[in-house]
Amino acid sequence: MRRKVPQRVPWGWSVAGVVGVVALWQLACILLKVPLYLVPSPLATVEALAADARILGPHLAATAWESVLGLAIAFAFGLAVAVVMNASRVSRGLLYPSLVLSQAVPLMAVAPLVLIWFGLGPSAKVLIVAFVCFFPVTVNAYEGFRTVDPLYLELLHTLGARRRDIYRHVVVPATLPGILAGLRVGGTYSVLGAVIGEWLGGSRGLGVYMTRALQSFRTDRLFAAILLVMLMSLGLFLVVDGVGFWLTPWVQRRLRA
C-alpha cells in the first residue's frame, strides 16, 4: 500500500471557502431583509469598521499586545513545565493531574476574580491569556517529549551526549512539529482569552469596545470588532505557521518531494 504523503492544501480553495461563506451571508441578509441591529451584513460590518477605524486602532493594539504577551508567557512557562514533567515519573505524577484539572476550571467564573486580584489594567488580561494558552502548549510539548523514538536517545548516549545535547539534537527537533501545533491552538485561544478579560472590565481592548457597542445596540460595530478578532487570530496562526515553516526545513523538503 502506498503511504499517504501529507500534502499542502492549495491556497485557492481556502480563500474560496471563506469568500463563499461571506457571500452566502450577504445574500441571506439581503433576501431575508434582516434588520441591522439583529445581524449586520458583511458590507455593513466593513462599513462600521472603516467608520470607526481611528477608535478601533488603540483597542486593537491593546488586545494584540495582551494576546502576544500572554501567549509568550504560556509558551515559556509551558515548555519549562513540560521539561520538568519529562524529567521523571514523579514530577509527571505530581504535575499532570493538576494541569488537566486546571482546564476544567470555568474561565468565565474565575476571570472576574482575576480582575479583582490584578486590577482592570492589562496585566490581568495577560494572565488570563497565559492561563488559557498554557494547556495546549504544555500538553503538546510534553506528549512530544514523551514519544521521542528511544533509538535516537540511545544513539546520543553512545556518543557521550549530555542532557543538554540530547534536548538540542533530538528532543527539541523531534517535538518541534508538536510544539508548533500547540502554539497554533494557543494562538487562536489567546485572542479569545484577551477579549474575555476585557469584556469583564477595563478601558482598552476590543472586548471593551464590544461591550460598548452592544450596550448601544450597534451590532455592526460589534461585528466589526469580531472581524478584527478573527483577523488577529488568523494573523497569529499564520505567524506561527511561518515560523514553523522556517524552523522545520526537513518537513518542508518532504512535503515538496
Added chain:
Amino acid sequence: MNLIAASHLAKSFGELPVLRDVSLSVADEEIVGLLGPSGCGKTTLLRILLGLESYEAGSLIGSLHLAGYLPQDAVLLPWKTVMANAELPLQIRGTSAPERRRVVREMLPEFGLEGFAGAYPHEISGGMKQRAALLRAVLAGSRILVLDEPFGALDTLTRHRLQDWLNELTRRLHRAVLFVTHDLEEAVVLSRRAVILSERPAVVLGEEAIALTPGERKERLSRSFLAVRDRLLSRLEGRSP
C-alpha cells in the same frame, strides 16, 4: 590488548532467557564477527556491551560506553542533513563548526557521499544511509566500531558492494570492529575472527579464525571462500567442522 572482555554474560527479559552464557573479547584493531541466527540475542549482547542494557550474571571488563555505534537501520536523525548527522559526534565533543565540517567534507568521498552533504536522510538511498551512519560511527573516534547488522536491510547487490567496500575501509582505519550478522557471507568477507552463537538463549558455539587474503574475501564463489563458509555453517548447526 583487549578493548573489551565479557565473560559468562547472562540476560533475560522477564521470563524469557536471551543470553545464557556468552564470553567474548575484542582486541585492538581486531575485526570480530558475531554470527548467529535471527533473534538469538545478538543485538541484546551488543546493547549490553554498549551500556544500553543491564545484565544479570557474568562480568564485563572495559566498556564500549563511548563507541562508534552503527545501529540496525542506521538511525540517522531525520531533521539533520547528511553533514549534520555525520558531524554530530564532533559537535558533542565540542569541535568548532568549521573544523568539524572540514573533517566531514574530507571523508565524504570515501564514503560515497560526495555532493550529498546537504541531503536529508529521506532523500538518499538505503545504502547511502548506512554509509552516512557508518561515517558518523567512525567520527565518534573510539578505538572500536560496533555495527549491528550493518547491511541487513539492503538488496543483495548493494550488500555485496558495501561488504567489499567496508572490508577495504577497515584495513585503512586501524580500528577494532565488532559486528553482528546472521549472514554467513558477510561473516566471511569481513571478520578475521568469527564467534558463532546458538539460538536463543545464546551460548557461544565456537570460534573460527578466518585467514583469507583480501582478494579471496571478494571471491564469494571461490573454493577457499566456500570452505570457510561451510565451516561456519557447520558450527552454526552445532556440528564440529
